[in-house]
Amino acid sequence: MGRRTRVRFAPSPTGPLHMGGVRTALYNYLYAKQKGGDFIIRIEDTDSHRFVPGAEEYIIEALRWCGIIPDEGVDENGKVVETASARHPHAPYRQSQRRGIYRSYAEQLIANGYAYYAFDSAEELEKVRGEAEAKGETFIYNQTTRKTLRNSLTLPEEETKRLLEETTDWTVRFKMPENLVVKMDDLIRGHIEVNTDTLDDKVLWKRADELPTYHLANIVDDHLMEITEVIRGEEWLPSLPLHYMLYKAFGWEDTMPRFAHLSLLLKPVGNGKLSKRDGDKMGFPVFPLRWTNAEGETSHGYREDGYFPEAFVNLLAMLGWNPGNDQEMFSMEELIKAFSLDHIVKSGAKFNPEKAKWYNKEYLRLKSDEELTDLFIPILKEHGIIVTNGSGARADFKKKEFTYDYVKTIVSLIKVRATFVSEFWDIASYLFVAPSSFEEKDTAKFWKEENYTLAYKVADFISSFDGEFTKENLEGPLEEFIRGNEWPMGKVMNCLRLALVGASSGLGIADIVTLIGKEEFASRMEYIGKTLGK
RNA sequence: GGUGGGUUCGUAUAACGGCUAGUACUCGAGAUUUUCAUUCUCGCAAUAGGAGUUCGAUUCUCCUACCCACUACCA
Numbered sequence: 001m002g003r004r005t006r007v008r009f010a011p012s013p014t015g016p017l018h019m020g021g022v023r024t025a026l027y028n029y030l031y032a033k034q035k036g037g038d039f040i041i042r043i044e045d046t047d048s049h050r051f052v053p054g055a056e057e058y059i060i061e062a063l064r065w066c067g068i069i070p071d072e073g074v075d076e077n078g079k080v081v082e083t084a085s086a087r088h089p090h091a092p093y094r095q096s097q098r099r100g101i102y103r104s105y106a107e108q109l110i111a112n113g114y115a116y117y118a119f120d121s122a123e124e125l126e127k128v129r130g131e132a133e134a135k136g137e138t139f140i141y142n143q144t145t146r147k148t149l150r151n152s153l154t155l156p157e158e159e160t161k162r163l164l165e166e167t168t169d170w171t172v173r174f175k176m177p178e179n180l181v182v183k184m185d186d187l188i189r190g191h192i193e194v195n196t197d198t199l200d201d202k203v204l205w206k207r208a209d210e211l212p213t214y215h216l217a218n219i220v221d222d223h224l225m226e227i228t229e230v231i232r233g234e235e236w237l238p239s240l241p242l243h244y245m246l247y248k249a250f251g252w253e254d255t256m257p258r259f260a261h262l263s264l265l266l267k268p269v270g271n272g273k274l275s276k277r278d279g280d281k282m283g284f285p286v287f288p289l290r291w292t293n294a295e296g297e298t299s300h301g302y303r304e305d306g307y308f309p310e311a312f313v314n315l316l317a318m319l320g321w322n323p324g325n326d327q328e329m330f331s332m333e334e335l336i337k338a339f340s341l342d343h344i345v346k347s348g349a350k351f352n353p354e355k356a357k358w359y360n361k362e363y364l365r366l367k368s369d370e371e372l373t374d375l376f377i378p379i380l381k382e383h384g385i386i387v388t389n390g391s392g393a394r395a396d397f398k399k400k401e402f403t404y405d406y407v408k409t410i411v412s413l414i415k416v417r418a419t420f421v422s423e424f425w426d427i428a429s430y431l432f433v434a435p436s437s438f439e440e441k442d443t444a445k446f447w448k449e450e451n452y453t454l455a456y457k458v459a460d461f462i463s464s465f466d467g468e469f470t471k472e473n474l475e476g477p478l479e480e481f482i483r484g485n486e487w488p489m490g491k492v493m494n495c496l497r498l499a500l501v502g503a504s505s506g507l508g509i510a511d512i513v514t515l516i517g518k519e520e521f522a523s524r525m526e527y528i529g530k531t532l533g534k
Numbered sequence: 535g536g537u538g539g540g541u542u543c544g545u546a547u548a549a550c551g552g553c554u555a556g557u558a559c560u561c562g563a564g565a566u567u568u569u570c571a572u573u574c575u576c577g578c579a580a581u582a583g584g585a586g587u588u589c590g591a592u593u594c595u596c597c598u599a600c601c602c603a604c605u606a607c608c609a
Contacts, residue, residue, distance in 0.1 A: 493568035505570035
């Protein structure tokens with residue numbers, strides 16, 4: 001039909017965006033970009049009671065961190081973003097700022113017999129609900145019960161007129177037709193049929209705050225904004241028949257968007273959907289960014305926990321979608337190329353925190369040494385380490401001054417051992433500060449006279465080594481020396497490692513000695529001797 | 535309760551009627567390594583249950599079970 005692809009992500013600013021919401025936004029974004037179309041962010045703030053300050057800014061910032069940038073919508077400063085591709089202005093993108101638009105559409109439905117005025121107060125409805133519940137039934141405002149309630153279908157015309165003018169808590173409800181089978185097609189789920197007898201007369205517009213409800217606002221805006229595909233969460237599937245009926249009532253069937261309903265993200269263990277609590281309990285974030293609520297409770301965010309946005313996006317993309325082959329690592333560009341609604345999984349996906357970490361580990365390895373070094377330097381500063389611009393890999397342990405090259409060399413050696421940059425300090429602190437204590441178990445295992453006497457001989461060998469100190473120069477001769485004497489390699493080396501690292505783990509001895517230098521090496525050998533005996 | 539959706543190793547998924555049900559994470563074993571880590575090799579482990587259609591069913595149909603969503607003047 002040649003319509004330009006236009007999709008939207010339409011969050012309501014009632015709190016921080018959950019990672020499931022980010023996934024929905026991501027799929028919309030991928031779909032739009034693949035088709036060369038537009039990705040729109042629309043803020044659905046039609047519920048004045050649930051509005052949370054800062055939530056909108058949070059949502060936009062979170063998406064931007066992920067690299068999900070809208071072609072149209074609101075930016076993180078609240079300013080309108082609009083592309084040149086827009087054929088006519090679609091702004092504003094906040095439904096609260098569009099309130100003037102909706103009333104006439106609601107009235108149009110009434111004029112054409114698709115909707116009616118309802119004057120039942122909240123208390124009255126609560127009462128009939130309570131009565132039904134007492135009888136073990138569920139009250140539904142539908143074609144049967146509407147005949148017994150106060151609305152423009154049951155009241156005389158004059159009374160309706162009077163109430164419209166004199167009262168301010170009435171609503172407009174959709175008049176759901178009787179016994180009609182709605183035939184729908186979902187891009188992911190296929191053909192679905194629902195009988196309208198099982199549906200209720202949903203409120204479309206509220207006089208009290210002069211705002212539409214989700215259903216009306218959603219259909220009107222999707223129409224006005226020329227949305228071609230609606231990709232949203234599974235929780236909307238039950239209201240799809242209503243939405244179909246609304247498009248029909250407005251006479252917009254020919255431009256009705258196609259629908260795709262995504263399954264939910266489930267909690268890692270047990271049943272149910274992923275919630276904030278699961279993250280707190282199991283120690284993983286459920287939010288893209290850190291969030292502090294009105295009560296002052298702070299929730300973890302992927303960004304603050306040290307995840308790379310590329311890793312976060314990648315793991316999210318693979319939760320409920322697959323490329324149809326074994327590829328697991330995808331950049332945003334690759335995702336845009338490979339994405340397809342055909343490969344979306346119908347069932348809910350349990351989130352696996354282990355796999356999330358694995359993704360970050362993989363992306364960490366992919367980063368350049370420079371980039372990782374820049375991320376490591378602020379952490380070093382927190383530990384009182386000064387990083388200078390001096391040339392070469394030089395270390396001054398007394399002044400705690402190390403060159404950029406020194407840090408970079410370390411990063412290149414340790415990055416394979418970490419999942420997060422935040423782990424670098426624990427992994428490599430001994431390359432900046434001499435160990436002050438020695439791991440008990442390792443000490444008991446290796447620091448024995450028959451071992452350390454040999455270790456000190458090896459230390460003498462290293463100290464008197466007259467070539468330039470590099471790993472390449474040192475490694476071969478060192479090994480030959482120990483093997484030549486037929487000394488037990490593992491035991492001797494671990495005595496040295498205990499002295500240099502404080503434990504029997506860490507880099508190769510040649511690496512460490514090359515980095516810290518002769519002087520520091522000697523000092524550490526002396527210290528362990530004084531401390532543990534020699 | 536009603537309506538709709540779903541169900542392949544522990545987890546994420548592949549196999550769009552046809553090999554021995556593949557891959558990744560996790561876990562286990564081995565190899566390499568001066569330790570640790572890495573790397574490599576191998577291994578454990580699944581079609582919810584039952585009918586039917588078919589030469590043949592993970593795939594199609596029906597029933598049962600279980601899970602999820604919705605059932606607001608919330609989105």
